[in-house]
Amino acid sequence: MSLRFYNTMTRSLEEFKPIKPGEVRMYTCGPTVYAPAHVGNYRAYTFEDILRRYLIYKGYRVTQVMNITDIDDKTIRDSSAKGITLKEHTQPLIDMFFEDIDRLNIQRAEYYPAATEHIDEMVAMVKKLLERGHAYRSGDSIYYKISTFPKYGSLSHMKIEELMAGARIDSDEYEKETASDFALWKGWTEKDGAVFWETSLGKGRPGWHIECSAMSKKYLGEQFDIHTGGVDNIFPHHENEIAQSEGAAGKKFVNYWLHNAHLIVESKKMAKSEGNFFTVQDLVDQGHDPLAIRFVLLSTHYRQQLNFTMDGLEAAKAAITRLRDFKSNVESATGSGENKAVNEAIEKAVKGFEEGLDNDLNISPSIAAVFDFVREINSIVADKGLSDSDREEVLKILRKFDSVLGVIFVEESEIEADIEEMIQKRLEARKNKDFQTADKIRDELLSRGIILEDTPSGTKWKRKIS
RNA sequence: GGCGGCUUAGCCAAGUGGUAAGGCGGAGGUCUGCAAAACCUCUAUUCUCCGGUUCGAAUCCGGAAGCCGCCUCCA
Structure with a gap:
């Protein structure tokens, strides 16, 4: 089966066909x-990382761009409140x-x-949008005239008339x-303080949406394969990007629009007032392994609302531990003779992994395929080696699965x-059968995060995933 | 008010017409000095509720309840 994506634009599952064979460009x-x-x-x-990694897994050459929005109302507000640049x-x-x-x-873009x-x-x-009649100047600012872009609303499936009917009029955007209509360029006001650029458009700063179109x-290029973001970006941000990019270039902007659902925490909307609003750093400070967080985040399908819970985080730790123990079991396995069952298990696992x-990017069946594989191979190892x-x-195939999952093969710091x-x-x-001392040492090491396992081939150690 | 999504075991989560994947947790067993890991067995006669279509529904249709989004700068 070929790779399919749910395209927000068409609201349907579509086979993925890149513009240039073998290459994917995504924003x-x-x-x-x-x-x-x-x-x-x-x-x-x-x-976005799973998307990127799976495209690479499939053999595509990927060019990914991720913008850093370092200028908007809030960055200005917060920096000026602190009196810093x-x-x-x-x-x-x-x-x-x-x-x-x-x-x-998360792989670097x-x-x-x-x-x-x-x-x-x-x-x-x-300037191009002004030239082409999609924009107008009003005061010191420049706005996009959405009535010049009939396609407006096609991504979010909203009708312009309805938008107009419900639109709120921002007091400082009365012009x-x-x-x-939305701002492409905002003329300088006192609120902006030292944040402005002197350009041929005048003194001011860009609107929010224009950065993504320009960058x-x-x-x-003017046309590329995939554009992603959170569902909240569908409207207005991505809708506006389409208007800007297609208005300026006169051709189709993006072929596949992918949007991820939000997450909630302990079945509640994440909000500061609920006390369930936290950063990765907060979780790390509490002693949680970042890769357990990764596993929680990746193990639910991206279009499904994800319920982030502490139970889930603990389950993720156990799951990762099982996968890494498997790797370690396989690495130290010995035996002789080819085993047909191994190849069968590999084939089945690859099939299941890729089908999902x-x-x-329906990852749940893929993870299930990996765990089925773990059980089957462990069983073979226990039986015949x-x-x-x-x-x-x-190991080769496990490494390949992990090129997408990114939680199994990690650098272990030296002991x-x-x-x-x-x-x-x-x-x-x-050796001296002084098990009391032996158990005491084992407990001490455990308290330092080191787990010991006595196996027929000697004592192994591993770090506990916290 | 308009538009959209979701509801499957103790928890997380697949499954979109043919009789409930997987993970975590739990119970029992094998192995072990004891553990751990690993393996084996068990852990939803049932999919929010009520109707309907069908030989057959978690899956399709209608209705209800609950939850979550978007509707001008929040991933």
Whole structure:
């Protein structure tokens, strides 16, 4: 079966066909760096990571762009409230963002363009929109005239008349001809303080939506394959992007629109007032392994609302532990002779894994296929062991699954010298049948996060996933 | 008010017409000095509720209840 995605534009499952065979260009909506990103934000980035990784798994060459929105009402508001420059406010948050995606094992995109570094591109696009009659100047600001773009509303499936009927009129945007028009360029006001650019459009700053149109064009061209974001972005952000990009280029902007659902926490909407609003850092501070967070975020289909719970986080730890123990069991397995059952298990697992993800990244059946595989191979290992070549085949395929999941093969930090000593001491004690001492050492190590396992081939240690 | 989504075991979560995947948790067993890991067995006669269509429905249709979104800068 081929790869299919649910396209928000058509509200249907469509076979994925890239514009250029073997290559995928995609734009993934990134963070607005006004406050630390919360776990809900990372649901989106994790989904985008699974998408990216699976495309690579399928053999595509991927060019991914993720924008960094470092200029908007909130970054201005918060930086001026603190009396620091925009950059001083956003840079620490950008650093935190990269720290978080690294520890969640989210692969880096090819480009992370910051809005403030692409003002020229935005100005050029606004000019183009003025030229083509899609925009008008009002006072010091420039607005997009949505009545010039008949397709407006096609992504969100909303009718312009309805939007107009329900539109609220923002007091400081009274100059718009129609309430539902949106700002491309905002003329400087006192509220903006030192945040402005002197451009051929005048003194001011860009509207929010124009950055994505301008930056996607710069890095991906006027037309590309996939655009993603949270469901909240469908309207107005992505709708406006389409209007801008297609209005400026005169051709279709994006072929596949993918949107992820939000997450709730302990069955409740995540909100500061509920006390269930937290960041990745908060969870790490509580001692939770970031990859357990990753597993929680990736294990629910992206279009399904995800219920983030502490029980779920604990379950994820246990699941990852099982997968890593499996890896370790296989690595130390010995045996002779090819085993037909191994190949059968591999074939079945690959089929199940790909069937799930091919179907709009439906990851649950894929994870099920991996766990079925674990049980089958473990059973073979317990029964007959694995030959060298079978072992390598199993590890190869596990590594391939993990190229998407990203939770099994991780760098293990070296064991500390004193821990090694304690393990040796315990070995001695066991030899002398001094099990009391041996158990005491084992307990001590456990309290330091080291789990010992006595196997026929010696004592193994591993780090506990917290 | 308009538009959309969801409701499956103690928890998480697949399944979209043919008789309930998988994970976690729990129970019992094998192995082990004891553990751990691993393996084996068991853990929803039933899919929010009420009707209907059908030989057959968690899946389709109608209705009800609950939850969650979007409706101009929130992933």
